[in-house]
Amino acid sequence: MDNKVMLITGATSGIGKATAIKAAQQGIQLILTGRRVSLLNELVSEIGKENAIAIAADATQLAELSVVIAQGVQHWGKLDIAFANAGTGISTPGTEMGDPEEWQQMLAININALLWTAKLSLPHLRQQQGHFLLTSSVAGRTITKGSVYGASKWFAYGFAMNLAEEMEEWGGRCTTICPGMVNTPFFEQAIDQMLAPEDVADAALYAIHASPRNTVREVFLTPTR
Template sequence: MSRFTDKVVIVTGAGSGIGAATARRFAAEGARVTLVGRDRAKLEKVAASLPQGQYLVHPADVSNWDEVQGLVAQTVQHFGRLDVLVNNAGVAPTGSLTDTPMEDWHQVMAIDVNGVFYGCRAAMPYLIASQGSVINLSSVSGLGGDWGMSFYNAAKGAVSNFTRSLALEYGRQGVRVNAVCPALTWSDLTADMKNDDALMAKFKERIPMGRAAEPEEVADVIAFLASHDARFVNGVNLPVDGGLHASNGQPPQA
């Protein structure tokens, strides 16, 4: 497929995991991609797997408004347009309300919430011009609560509802805004969980497909939402969770 030939895509958090897989998926379908992240070495490694001339490496901190404005402006200057923004950068602190450091709250809000807000605000004029779309990375943790993840739940809940609001605000101007809500997905952030047999047994019990997602499986859904195939899909927070949300919460009984 070549659904994104001549289209331009920004992917934040593109140095690993879902972001790297998303950059590769868009490039494989003909898009020119700006790879954004704080670690240039990681971005360059991902860029090396993309076709020459189809990428721009732009290190930036999405929690910094000036840097986000700069990366959007440089993308448009370099490629001439912007069609898709994928707000993927994020952190996921864990711990109880009273024991988790205050700095973790400020960090998750700065990256997971402000980063999405800054990206949408900076990109929107260009997306209106191209009749483009935004795909935000929320989470199943933005659709319901978790034990010991209240900071992350608050941040991703904000992303989910911000997505709905922007879909209303910009739908009539031709810009679609959607979000994907993955369950456990293998990445640098979750790699240490693979060897925790007891924890993985609990996940396998709750997820009907019995496993975590691969980054490419989330990237495929992101590409769909950005494509013409999803041209009437707007304001959706789409679970990519192996059936987790099909359950009413009761444990398996057979």
């Protein structure tokens, strides 16, 4: 995996941060993006400037994300792997009692940012017969009454399956990661039987390291009971 270049959105905490740290340890060069400049800079300092660059952006904004990818490719010379990890949840479950403004913010991140990342990275991935990964959720594979969040993750899962078929035409690979509840900053308090961000990072890197003979199209992770 030496000299592979990987983009990670939502890199400032949780799954994105854990994946960045583990990927750098395996010799992958990184393009890291997120909205919080200070956290990005701290992460690059931890990983090492020789292994990563940080470019702050709001992944829901196509123009901002375009700059990230352009500058990242200019710096490293190519893009082999893109991990569309940026995502969020909502505080009020259900449809009747839900907050439409909160839905809009969530859908912009969980759907639009995913689409923008794919749209902008694919031309570069095609050149390398590269790999696109995204974070969906167990909520995108199960039915939860009234869950708008779950519906956004069903979209992510379905999009990944369709994208995998598109990328297969030119030898690319696409993987959707479907974790159960993960101990990330979204949850104010950790609860029993949560996954750690590092568990999801391990799953992503497992898919990346898979033999070229196969594509890991889906990884479904749940806590061990």
